[in-house]
Amino acid sequence: MNVTSKYNSVKIFKDFEAAGSIRNAVITTGSFDGVHIGHKVILQRLKKLAQESGGETVLITFHPHPRKVLYPETSGKELYLINSQREKIELLRKAGLDNLIIVEFTLEFARTTSIDFVKNILLNKLHAGRIVVGFNHHFGHNREGDYEELRNLGQEYGFEVEEIPEQDIQNESVSSTKIRKSLLEGNIQKANAYLDHHYIIMGLIHEVNPKLKEIGFPSFGVKIEEENKLLPPNGVYAVSVKDDKNDFRGMCFIKKSGNSSIDAVVEYYLFDRPEILSGTTATVHFHKFIREEKPFQTLEELQKQLQIDRVQVDELIF
Numbered sequence: 001m002n003v004t005s006k007y008n009s010v011k012i013f014k015d016f017e018a019a020g021s022i023r024n025a026v027i028t029t030g031s032f033d034g035v036h037i038g039h040k041v042i043l044q045r046l047k048k049l050a051q052e053s054g055g056e057t058v059l060i061t062f063h064p065h066p067r068k069v070l071y072p073e074t075s076g077k078e079l080y081l082i083n084s085q086r087e088k089i090e091l092l093r094k095a096g097l098d099n100l101i102i103v104e105f106t107l108e109f110a111r112t113t114s115i116d117f118v119k120n121i122l123l124n125k126l127h128a129g130r131i132v133v134g135f136n137h138h139f140g141h142n143r144e145g146d147y148e149e150l151r152n153l154g155q156e157y158g159f160e161v162e163e164i165p166e167q168d169i170q171n172e173s174v175s176s177t178k179i180r181k182s183l184l185e186g187n188i189q190k191a192n193a194y195l196d197h198h199y200i201i202m203g204l205i206h207e208v209n210p211k212l213k214e215i216g217f218p219s220f221g222v223k224i225e226e227e228n229k230l231l232p233p234n235g236v237y238a239v240s241v242k243d244d245k246n247d248f249r250g251m252c253f254i255k256k257s258g259n260s261s262i263d264a265v266v267e268y269y270l271f272d273r274p275e276i277l278s279g280t281t282a283t284v285h286f287h288k289f290i291r292e293e294k295p296f297q298t299l300e301e302l303q304k305q306l307q308i309d310r311v312q313v314d315e316l317i318f
Helices: 037-053 066-070 085-094 114-123 147-157 176-184 188-195 210-214 299-314
Strands: 005-007 010-013 025-029 056-063 099-104 130-133 160-163 199-208 219-222 235-242 247-255 265-270 281-292
Touching (some): 037 056, 114 147, 147 160, 199 265, 247 281, 247 299, 281 299
Parallel strands (some): 010 099, 025 130
Antiparallel strands (some): 199 281, 219 265
C-alpha cells in the first residue's frame, strides 16, 4: 500500500490517490480539532460499522484549517487550534482510527462542489460504502452540502449515510469553539470535561532556566511546534508529564508574548524528577489552573512562591 507515513497504528495519507486501496472504507470528514467527546462518538460509530463490514475507518481532515485559508484577515486570523497536527494524530490513534487522510486545504480545493466531493472523491477514489457525519455537518463549496444532500446522494449511488446527534455535557452542547473559549479563560477542568481527556501539549524537551535549578526547582521546557497552537493564559498549572517511559506529577508555567505560540515559554517542574534527556518528546497533561503570572523582585521571592505553588498542587488528587 502506498502509505505516505505511519504513526503507530494509524496510516496517514497526503492525497486521495494513495488512499485508494483502503478496503470497505467507512468515512467521516472534518477538522476534528480537540478530538473531543463529540468526535469520539463519531469515531466509535465508525469502528462499529467497520467491524460489521470487515472494513476500515477513515477520517478526511484538512491542513491548514479552512478558516485560515478562506478568511485570513477576519475569523481565520486569530484562530488558534486546540491541537497541533502531531497531537491530533496521537489522539486519533488512541481513539482507534485506522486511516487518516490529511488534505492540503487551498482556495482551489475550496471550490470543489459538494456533489463533486461525494462523486469524485468519496465514491470514485475512496469507494465509500458508508459515510458518517456529525450534527449540522456542512461540506463543499460555500458549505452547500449537508446531511440531507448526502442522504439523497446515498440513495442515488448506493451508499449508506448516518448522522450522529449533537453531544451534551451536563445539558450543554459540545463544540471545539466552546473548548477553545474555556481554555482561553483558563477553565482547564471545563475544557477537559468537553474533551473527555486532558488538554495536552506535546513537544521536544529541553533544559531551561539554570536559576530555577539553583533554588531547588530544576525545570524543563517544551518546544511548541505550531504558531497557531492554542495556549491557556499565562500562569501556573497542575500537570502530569509523560514521556516514553514515565508519568510524573508536577506544575507548569506558561508565558506568552506576541501572536505566535512558537515564541511562548512553556516550562514544567516535576515533583519526582525522572531522567529525561533533552531531545526526547514529552506530553504535558493539564489538570487545573493554579494562579496567574506575577513579577518577582528576587530569586528568594520566586522560591517562596514556588514552594507555595507546590504545596497547593501536591494537595490535589490527579
